[in-house]
Amino acid sequence: xxxxxxxxxxxxxxxxxxxxxxxxxxxxxxxxxxxxxxxxxxxxxxxxxxxxxxxxxxxxxxxxxxxxxxxxxxxxxxxxxxxxxxxxxxxxxxxxxxxxxxxxxxxxxxxxxxxxxxxxxxxxxxxxxxxxxxxxxxxxxxxxxxxxxxxxxxxxxxxxxxxxxxxxxxxxxxxxxxxxxxxxxxxxxxxxxxxxxxxxxxxxxxxxxxxxxxxxxxxxxxxxxxxxxxxxxxxxxxxxxxxxxxxxxxxxxxxxxxxxxxxxxxxxxxxxxxxxxxxxxxxxxxxxxxxxxxxxxxxxxxxxxx
Numbered sequence: 529x530x531x532x533x534x535x536x537x538x539x540x541x542x543x544x545x546x547x548x549x550x551x552x553x554x555x556x557x558x559x560x561x562x563x564x565x566x567x568x569x570x571x572x573x574x575x576x577x578x579x580x581x582x583x584x585x586x587x588x589x590x591x592x593x594x595x596x597x598x599x600x601x602x603x604x605x606x607x608x609x610x611x612x613x614x615x616x617x618x619x620x621x622x623x624x625x626x627x628x629x630x631x632x633x634x635x636x637x638x639x640x641x642x643x644x645x646x647x648x649x650x651x652x653x654x655x656x657x658x659x660x661x662x663x664x665x666x667x668x669x670x671x672x673x674x675x676x677x678x679x680x681x682x683x684x685x686x687x688x689x690x691x692x693x694x695x696x697x698x699x700x701x702x703x704x705x706x707x708x709x710x711x712x713x714x715x716x717x718x719x720x721x722x723x724x725x726x727x728x729x730x731x732x733x734x735x736x737x738x739x740x741x742x743x744x745x746x747x748x749x750x751x752x753x754x755x756x757x758x759x760x761x762x763x764x765x766x767x768x769x770x771x772x773x774x775x776x777x778x779x780x781x782x783x784x785x786x787x788x789x790x791x792x793x794x795x796x797x798x799x800x801x802x803x804x805x806x807x808x809x810x811x812x813x814x815x816x817x818x819x820x821x822x823x824x825x826x827x828x829x830x831x832x833x834x
Contacts, residue, residue, distance in 0.1 A: 529674065529676065530643040530644075530671070530672055530673055530674055531547050531548060531643060531673045531674065531675055532547070532642050532643050532673075533545050533546065533547045533552075533640070533642075533643055533644070533645060533670065533673055534546040534547070535640045535645050537638070540558060541556070541557070541558040542554050542555060542556040542557065542558065543555045543557075543645075543647070545645055545670050547577065547673045547680070548577060548675065550575055550576075550577060550578070550579045551573070551575060552574070552575050552576075552577070552670070552673070552680060552814070553571050553573070553574050553575070553670070553682070554571065554572060554573060555569065555570075555571050555668065556569060556570055556571070556572065557569040557632040557649070558632075559629075559631075559632075560594075562591075563624070563627060563629070564592075564610065564611065564622075564624050564627055565586075565591055565592040565594075565610040565611065566592055566599075566607065566608055566609055566610030566611075566627050566628060566629055566630075567629040567630070567631075568597060568598065568599075568608070568629060568630035568651075569597065569598075569630065569632055569649070569651070569666075570594035570595050570596065570597035571583070571595045571596040571597065571682075572584075572585045572594055572595025572596070573585070573595065574595060574596060574814055575814075576678070576679075576759050576814055576815065576816045577673070577675055577678055577679070577680060577816055578678070578757075578816045580752055580755070580757060580759050580816065581719055582718065582719065582722075582750065582759050582761060582814060583595035583596060583716065583717065583718065583719065584717040584718055584719045584720060584722075584786075585717075587717065587720065587785070589784070589785055590611060590717070590785070591610075591611065592609065592610025592611040593715075593717035593787070594717070595716070595717065596682075596684075596714070596715070596716045596717075596812065597714075597715060598630070598664075598666070598684075598686060598713070598714055598715075599711075599712060599713065599714075599715045599789070600653075600698060600712055600713070601614075601699075601700050601701060601711055601712040602614075602698070602699035602700055602701065602703065602704060602712065602793070603628070603653075603661075603696060603697070603698055603699075604661070604695075604696050604697045605626065606626050606627070606628040606655050606656060606661075607623070607626045607627050607628065608627075608628040608629070608630065608653060609711070609712065609715075610627065613626050614701035614704055614705075614706055614709070615704075616704050616705040624656075625656050625657075626656055627656055628653060628654060628655045628656055628661070629653075629654050630651050630652070630653050630654070630664070631651060631652045631653075631654050632649065632650075632651055633649075633650040633651055633652055634649075634650050635647055635648065635649055635650075636648040636649070636650050636665070643671070643673060644669065644670065644671045645668075645669065645670040645671075646667070646668075646669045647667070647668050647669075648665060648666070648667050649664075649665075649666040649667075649668070650663070650664070650665060650666075651663075651664040651666060652664070652691075653688075659692075660691050661690070661691055661692055661696065662688050662689060662690055662691055662692075662696065662800075663688070663689045663691055664686060664687065664688050664689075665686070665687040666684070666685065666686055667683070667684070667685035667686075667687075667809075668682065668683070668684055668685075669682070669683040670682055671683070672831055677815070677827070678815055678816035678817055679813055679814060679815035679816070679827065680813075680814055681811055681812065681813045681814070681831065682811070682812045682814075683766075683809065683810070683811050684714060684809070684810050684811075684812065685766075685807065685808070685809040685810075686714075686807065686808050686809075687805055687806070687807045688800070688805060688806055688807075689803070689804070689805040690800045690801065690802050690803060690804055690805075692802055693802050694802060695799040695800060695801050695802065696799065696800040697797055697798075697799050698712070698774070698792065698793045698797060698798050698799070698800065699712070699793050699797040700712045700791060700793050700794060702794055702795060703793060703794075703795065703796060703797045708739055708740065709779075710740060710777060710779050710789075710791045710793070710794030710795060711779045711787075711789040711791060712779075712789065712791050712792060712793050712794075713776070713789055713790050713791050713792045713793075713808075714789065714790045714808075714810055715787065715788070715789040715790075716761065716763070716787060716788045716789070716812070717785075717786070717787045718748065718750055718761075718786030718787060718788075719750070719786070720786075721750065721751065721752055721753040722748070722750030722751070722782075722786035723782070723783055723784050723785070723786055724751075724782065724783060725748055725749055725750040725751070725782045725786055726748075726749040726750075726782070726818075727746065727747070727748055727749075727780055727782050728746070728747040728748075728749065728819075728820070728821055728824065729741065729743045729745070729746055729747070729778075730743050730744060730745065730821070730825075735782075738778050738780050739778065739779065739780055739781075740777050740778070740779070740794055740795070741777060741778050742775065742776070742777055742778070743778065744764060744765050745762060745763060745764040745765065745824065745828060746762075746763050746778050746780060746788060747760055747761065747762045747763075747819060747821075747824050748760070748761045748763075748780070748782070748786070748788055749818045749819065750786065751818075757816070757817075758817055758818035759814070759815065759816055759817070759818075760813075760815040760816075760817065760818060760819040760824075761788070761812060761813065761814055761815070762811075762812070762813035762815070762819070762824050762827070762828070763778075763788055763790060763810065763811075763812055764810065764811040764812075764813070764828060765790070765809075765810060766808075766809035766810065766811065766833050767833060768807070768809060769808055769809065769810075772792070772806060772807065772808050773792075773798060773800065773806035774792055774793060774796075774798035774806075776790055776791060776792050776794075776808075777791050777794035777795065778790065778791065779791045779794060790808075790810055792808065809833075811831075811833075813827060815827075
């Protein structure tokens, strides 16, 4: 049975969700102070129902990694990911004039219904220099806060429309020539103590096999410092993503830099023509304990998409 939530909105800054005295998440849409980190909304901290933090923020290795956030590492020559930019033949370079941003415009809808938060945010993707390149509708739903299962969930949807007179070209470092670096799209950075975590997929998939693989879901199991405990995050595609503009692959690292990205342009670029839109929808489940494949499968079977 889903538990009630408490939602606090500090206008112009962030939205927090609490349950059972624990702040489960904070969605921060106030612009970051550092343009080089690609100003855009992010969700941090993420916590389990027992209060264990499962997101990282501005780690020393990548200051632009901030919890859970939408990114686009290579977009028509601009970087909406943040930090250094991969350039073929030159590795990574600091190119601040290529760093774009995602501007929060307003909330078109904001509803709290006992055990569920639903918000629709309107954003504009702004290239370095100020040109408006894309309009985004972002739908975020927090739901299924279930103490008996030790879990809760976020559904995250994006509809992106090209505002330019020319196509938008979406890629990644891998499409630019670097192997196994297909990161772009919705990205989660885990806390430092999740380094060495376990990666699971459907069937026999798991571990390093999930890098660049296609599968309906991926689970990341991490072990915490300070307490004798594990937590699990499950990342899942909505069924309609099978009909999306471009097929997705998983980007995952589990050692020193624990992270997962649901990459929409891992191996191949795709284009969005002027005036046209694309949509994707995902689910992120945050759970106490070390879930196995059977637990993940049972959960996803019980919690359908609407």
